[in-house]
Every structure is written in C-alpha cells, then in structure tokens.
Amino acid sequence: MSTVLETIDGGTRYLEKRGIEDARRNMQMLVAHQLDCTRMQLYTQFDRPIDESDLAPLRVNLKKRGEGIPLQHLLGKVWFHKLEFKTDARALIPRPETEELAEFILQWDLSVDSQVLDMGCGSGVLGLTLASERPGWQVTLADISPDALALARENAAAQEIPNARFLQSDLFSAVDSSFDGIVANLPYVPDSERATISREVRHDPELALFSGHDGLDLIRRFIPDAFHRLNPGGWLALEIGHDQASQVAGILDACGFTDIEVKTDLSGIARFPFARRSREPAIGS
Template sequence: MTTVLETLDKGTAYLTKKGIEDARRNMQMLVAHQLSCTRMDLYLRFDQPLDEGDLVPLRDLLKRRGDGVPIQHLLGIVQFHNRDFKTDSRALIPRPETEELAEWLLKNAKLPAGARILDMGCGSGILGLTLAAENPEARVTLADLSPEALSLTKENAQRLDITNVDFVESDLFSALGDTRFDLIVANLPYVPEVDRPTLSREVQHDPDLALFGGPDGLDVIRRFVPEAAKRLLPGGWLALEIGIDQAAQTEALLETAGLTDLLTLKDLSGIARFPTARRSAV
C-alpha cells in the first residue's frame, strides 16, 4: 500500500515534469487537503498508508494541477491576513501583494470612528472584508461590476460573519449615488492586453474582466481616479494596486485629480505597486 511519503515523492515528480513551480509544496498542500490536516502534520504521517478512498480524489486533483488549474481553486480557499477566504473562478485569485497593502492601510491610514470605506472592484472581497473585520465600527461598501464576483464576496462575508458591509453591483461609481468615503481602495484590472499571450496557465483561469485594462492596462484606472477623488471626504485616503511600470502614469493621474501626499509603496519584490494619496483636509 502507498504511504504518504511515497505519494508526496511521486506527485512531486509528476508536477515537476508538468512544469509546476514549487512542485513539492503544491503536492504537500494537495495531500494535506485530502487528509484534512496541515502541511506540518504530514511530517508525522510519512509512514501512514493511503487507501483508494484517498488516492482516487487525490489523483484527480493532481492531474488538474498538472494541467494548470490554480492550487487555490483546487483547495477552494486562500489565507489572507489570518483568515480563510473562499476562492474560485468567479473572481481574481487573491495575490500575496494585496495583503501587503491591507497591512499598510491598517497601520497607517488612521480612520475616524464610524468611517465609511469603499472597496471598488472587490472581487472575492478579501481587501474590503479584511478592512471591515479590523474596523468593526466602520461601514464598508463592496462594489464590483461582476455579479458573479459579488456573489463570492457575499459568501465570504457570511462564512466569516462580517456584517458591517454593503454590496453594490456597479460599473465604477455608477450605482453608488453621491456617497463619500474616508477610504477608497481598488484593485482594478491593470494587465495590458498585449501581455495576454505571456500570462501563466494559472492566471489565465482568472476572469478577463478582472485582468485586462486595455492596451496599456490603465483604461479603467484612468476612468476611476478622477471620480474617486471627488468621492473622498476631506482628509480621505485613496489606495490602489497597479502593475509593473505603471506608477509614474498613475501618480500623474492622482496629482491631476487634485490629491496630495502622493506615495507609491513598493511590494516585497521591490516593484512600485501601491500608489496612495489623500484629499486635502481643508
């Protein structure tokens, strides 16, 4: 009978042959998922035999991962700021970089009691729901053009018991009335259309609507920034996530919109990833 260690070794070899990066870690995650344990638990279970009840579904997961289905879709969850969020093909797979933005905002954007927060293009809701959970007195609006993405956001809010939120299906600000906010965050489509052929198999499972932002990737951001600036309360914050080599153009948009205190934060890879700015307090 095949043991856990033998399964890990064979699966790792298969994923490596299929060109999957970090094949060992991927295989560990699949086996841990099937056995309902943690990756660390596997080290204590190397000699445990696996019966067909575990091996059959594991073989299916392994084949799908080898075919390029994202590990997050196979597991059904992704951890973000110490919470497990449901993730699937309805929305963009949450990226580790976005967690860096959430942590910076929680530390540096000092919000008033009862703050109003908007997560524009919320996708699975990881950013807005995290801000809502960490600011329970705030009211957070989660908006997206995609009804499928909003349905996933609602499921995440329910499973995490986050209630200080509202959901709006909207093409940017079209359905948001005249509400103004203390903080607006946005992870909008920013991939240039020309980059489509170069995307990994995993990224190609994300919805086109969440990925592509026109010829240079900035079409949606150009529409968004001027209107977002008008929707900020005095002293309010605007924070975005952008792609590689888009910082200078985005900063110019923020400055033209009359915002101040411009600062573009780098992610852990050193890429200028998160432009932030504020509306003057006077």
C-alpha cells in the same frame, strides 16, 4: 498501498515533469487537503498508508494541477491576512501583494467609524479584511461582476462580518454616497500581455485582469470620480502594475490629489499609490 511520503514523492515528480513551480509544496498541499490536515501535520505521518478512497480523488486533483488549474481553485480556499476565504473561478485569486496593501492600511491611525469603499472587490478579501479588523467601519464592496459579488457575500457570511454591504456597479455608476477612504485593486494588465500570462492566471476572469493597451484604462476612468466621491481629507489606496507608478502618480496629481506617495511591495516594486483629497482639481484638469 502508498504511504503519505511515497504519495508526496510520486506526485512531486509528476508535477515537476509538467512544469509546475514549487511542485513539492503543491503536492503537499493537495495531500493535506485530501487528508483534512495541515501541511505541517504531514511531517508527523509520513509512514501513514493512504486508502484508495483518498487516493482516487487525489489523483484527479493531481491531474488537474498538472494541467495548470490553480492550486487555490483545487483547494477552494486561500489564507489572506488572518482569515481563510473561499476562492474559485468567479474572481481573481488573491495575490500576496494585495495582502501587503491591506496591512499598509491597517497600520494607519484612522477614524474608528470610517466609511470605506472597496472598488472592484472581487472575492472580497481586501474589503472584508478591513471590515473584520476595523469593526467600527462601514465597508462597501462594489464590483461590476455579479458572480464576484456572490463570492464576496459568501465570504462575508462565512466569516460572520456584519459591517459590509455589497453593490453591483460599473465603477461609480451605482454609487450614491461619499467615503472617508477608497481602496481599489482594479484590472491593470495590458491587452498586449494576453498571450504571455501564465496558464494558471488564464483561469482568472478576463474582466479582472485586462484594462486596455497599457493596462490603465479603468484607472483613468476611476481616479477622477474617486476624487469627487471622497470626503475632504479622505484617502485613496491602489494596487497597480509593476511599471505604472509614474503614470498613475501623474493622473492622481492632475485630478487634484495631494500627499501622493507610491510604496513598494516586498519585491521592491513600486506597487501601491496612496493619496488624499485635500483640494479641488485645477481648472481644466
């Protein structure tokens, strides 16, 4: 019978041979998930024998991880800000950069009773985090994918977040109200990168990843309509690709947004354009 430490060591070697980055952490997370404990708690029970009843499903998940199935899909959950959300193949796996976007917004001094839209909400982690942290806000989560919306609803129910509503919409096609703030993490990967994305990312829905030859097709459609759906003085916050900042800032300016600023993520990449609606777009823009 293998101990916890022996199982971690053996699984780590298996994942390393299959090119899995951060193999030891991956294996620790799989073992902790199977034993229903935290990763840190494993350090106090390295000598604990693992029963075959736990080893058998662990081997199945280990094989899947070695094949490139994302760790988050195998665990079925992910921590985002202060909450644990369900995640699966119905929506994009939440990225750390999106968590940074949420934290930027939560630092602002905004009205306690804002109407906010999360466009392209996916699993709902961004909009539901804002709704949880700002219970006076009414947050609308919209997505074109009924599967993603179902997952977002499940997450809202699990976290008992009452101030969120859900709307299936192709961008603003089904939106019939205006907002004090709009946040969006829309697909921004260029079609040309389809062949080069990692095998883990290939498990995300294509609908949540790709957006035309330069990755900006949806953003070009979205920004002009977002301007007209914002109340005067309303704010817009986006997450974009690593080389899209200047183009997106130009689109924002052409559509009439002001106070345009692009903040960097923790890796120093210009990732988060912010802007406000404070004037009408110029004639002919």
